[in-house]
Amino acid sequence: MLPTTTANGGSQRRGKSHGYFSTYFRRIVKPRQMDFEYTFWLMLQLCISPKTAYRHTSYHKQTKNQWARDDPAFVVVLCLLVALAATAYCVTYGDNLWHSLLTILSAVLVDCLLLGVAISTACWFIANRFLRKKNLPQHQVEQHLEW
Secondary structure (H helix, E strand, C coil), X not given: CCEEECCCCCEEECCCCCCHHHHHHHHHCCHHHCCHHHHHHHHHHHHHCHHHHHHHHHHHHHHHCCCCCCCXXXXXXXXXXHHHHHHHHHHHHCCCHHHHHHXXXXXXXXXXXXXXXXXXXXXXXXHHHHCCCCCCCCCCCCCCCCC
């Protein structure tokens, strides 16, 4: 939306302003907005040809000026695949149904999501704090790593 000016001369945006994460989490519950075809293609390319996956991701960076995808389909499919692997483990080695459900939830929530967020946050902090160039020439734009 276009900004409007207030009586004191400041600018104000109309309507609700949603952050990136609220938009991301809102799209998780709407499967019609997720691009599963591209997600499966990207997962396949990451396994057989990482160079092709990087090239397409860099094209995305050039067109949208953002490395991260705004589509949560990759995370959803990754969690489903981890749950499938944990289910196969529980069918093979599981004791009872309750223990199997706990193992599957632990694999998805703790091992995949929680550890993934913790490692991503630590790497994001280290990269932005210590791995960026401090004094850039005048023609270069300072960039930071997005979480």
